[in-house]
Amino acid sequence: MSGPAWQPVPWQGGGPGQPVPSPMLAAHADRERAVDVLRAGFAEGRLQQDEYEKRVEQAYGSRTLGELARLVADLPQGPQPFGTPFAQQPYPGRAAGVPATFLPAPAATNSKATGALVCGVLCVFTGGITGVPAVVLGHMARGEIRRTGEQGDGFALAGLIMGWLSVAGWALFVLLMVAAFSGGQ
Template sequence: MLASHADRERAVDVLRAGFAEGRLQQAEFDRRVGRAYEARTVAELSLLIADLPQGPVAVQPSAAPAQAFGGPPVPRTFLPAPPPPTNGKAVGSMVCGVLTTMTMGLTGVPAVILGHSARAEIRRTGEGGDGFAMAGLVLGWLSVAGWALVLAILFLAAVAGS
């Protein structure tokens, strides 16, 4: 629906109230007011005031249809961003690291390899799971160090015994 002059003025009034309450910075307020006066449709005006208290009621994707609230749904732009997915290699690294106690250290090397690979992917792609990767790395390296210590003691015992 095309916006009228009264629609634009109502949107600017909401923006002024948001600015007066300290919800908008001066530059943001000026930019939005300019866009409000240039808006051609009511939907464009709704986008400008959707994140302010007098704006449209936010509708969650799982909530009732937008018509129940008397207006169009708020676009995803104003809803919180979903958390990034967890890296699968990071989870695998942590699982291998935890399993080192039950496998007598055999999964330590895969934990280290998966952990380093996962951390590189996480830095590159922005996925989640850095804590899982770090836990797998720590447990994997502890397992590798434990096996190195055991082998060194056995080697020294064999050399000392001969």
């Protein structure tokens, strides 16, 4: 009998022209992640029962990330590959990018921060009447942004600055008016 004694099964990878699998040792979390990928593949009908059970057994017995990668190379793997160093290495079946479905949603901009900015800008057109709402909304938005991690701190800060300038302008105007009326008597 000629030829190599070991023939790679298609889902095991490691054939000619394929990247060398990672020799980094796998952690328990890496094995669990591989089993999760296998479980999802089985649930989606991508794997038969016997193949799923065989791969799960091999996943728990794997020592390296390369062995785990070969077990899941032909399955969709979601947003997180095995370990950061290994994530930088290509392996068979790995997509070039992560589908947008699996990416975290971008953080939303705080609506109060947007309101503060709008009120601050409107100060110019309303003669400063919207300055107080800009200040109130700006302070509330910055507090919420610190608590929740939302976006919009720049909007809130800009609204605060314009609002406080408007309030200071009104205070100066009132002070000058009082001085003008009291000085004339």
